[in-house]
Amino acid sequence: MHPVSHQHHTTYVHDATACEECDLLIPATPLEVGQASCCPRCGHTLSRHLPQQELRPISYGFAALIMFVLANAFTFMSFSAKGVGQEMTFLQSITTLVDEGYLFLGAVLSLTLIGLPLVYMGSIMLVLWRVDKDLHSNALRSLGRLLCRIKPWLMVDVFLVGVLISLVKLMGMADIKMGLSFWAFVGYTVLLIKMISSLDQMWLWQRLFGPTEERDIDPEAGALESGLVGCHICGALSEVGSHSCSRCGGKLHARKPGGLNRTWALLFTSAILYIPANVYPIMDTVFLGDDSPSTILGGVVLLWAMGSYPIAAVIFFASVVVPLVKILALFWLCYMVQRGNVTSPLGKLKLYRMTEFVGRWSMIDVFVVAILAGLIRLDNLMTIYPGPAAVAFAGVVLITMVAAMSFDSRLIWDLQQGERERE
Secondary structure, three states: OOOOOOOOOOEEEEOOEEOOOOOEEEOOEEEEOOOEEEOOOOOOEEEEOOOOOOHHHHHHHHHHHHHHHHHOOOOOEEEEEOOEEEEEOOOHHHHHHHHOOOHHHHHHHHHHHHHHHHHHHHHHHHHHHOOOOOOOHHHHHHHHHHHHHHHHHOOHHHHHHHHHHHHHHHHOOOEEEEOHHHHHHHHHHHHHHHHHHOOOHHHHHHHHHOOOOOOOOOOOOEOHHHOEEEOOOOOOEEEOOOOEOOOOOOEOOOOOOOHHHHHHHHHHHHHHHHHHHHHOOOEEEEEOOEEEEEOHHHHHHHHHHOOOHHHHHHHHHHHHHHHHHHHHHHHHHHHHHHHOOOOOHHHHHHHHHHHHHHHHHHHHHHHHHHHHHHHOEOOOOEEEEEOHHHHHHHHHHHHHHHHHHHOOOHHHHHHHHHHHHHO
């Protein structure tokens, strides 16, 4: 199938689809440049008609790659105290963890800061560059599915906030200077965010493989009750019982199989890990031979005592409150769905969206530890080592992210449908 070009039209018509968050059927909608299509029931944004959707991601991608190379070519940060100094490159924040035996943390940083962002940028640029040329359709589908799946795991912006918090922690201890690579990393982060926001997922699939077949749908009905299932990757509608999407090749399920049980299991695992993450030291500071381990709460108290109230509040909120609230919120949502509670579905969905949005920001403390451990290695004067809680805390963050992805928000609206049918 040859792609249908929309690049010369000011109006883009997105296909009929089903809202991935509440399962309401949405008819094909024409959009002018700058307009967005949203679900009338839950407000979820389905598609945006962005200007120059083929050129902008490629431009941002090439610029981001240049910034990434520069971010690894020079000094990232330098630290000096009592006449002794230390410089750190960007990669040293990862290699130090590996050298200290924290292979899991090193792998997490490597993937979220380097591997997955590079794959994401390369895939977008390749797909858009070859969009009107010959490229095997299976390769296009595989790259497109890959883009959608790795997007939530890109954490360069979280790492940048971690760098800024590290600066505040160190300013009272020594002289800190930012190298050229730091400013290149800022550019890399901004350009990657711009690249992500300049591409619409539904437009991309329609641009690659053309619009789906027209369907007569009831815009007030859910997809499942109409015998249809919406693809979470490309938005195409298929008949219930279809095993794979005819457009993108992704697996189709009317509801995530075993989603609720999987979410329960992941939540219990993260709740167990939350205890050692807050009891054990997250980093260990050795100063003139004196060993001073510090827990997450201990670090918050220290920042507060230093007068860094905003940073202490950010760390406390992101590293203590957010993981706990996210676990409790998902527990409550699973319990409400399992017992068949039908009240306030939109309120439940908004709570779920909040847990999805804030989840990855809890990685700030892990990144702070990585930066400090990579930078402060002054042998006889002062050295910082990552603590065992860093591994447990990273596990809490990653597992709760997977738990949120496993939860099927459409189950909330299924309860409403069942209530209406009983009435």
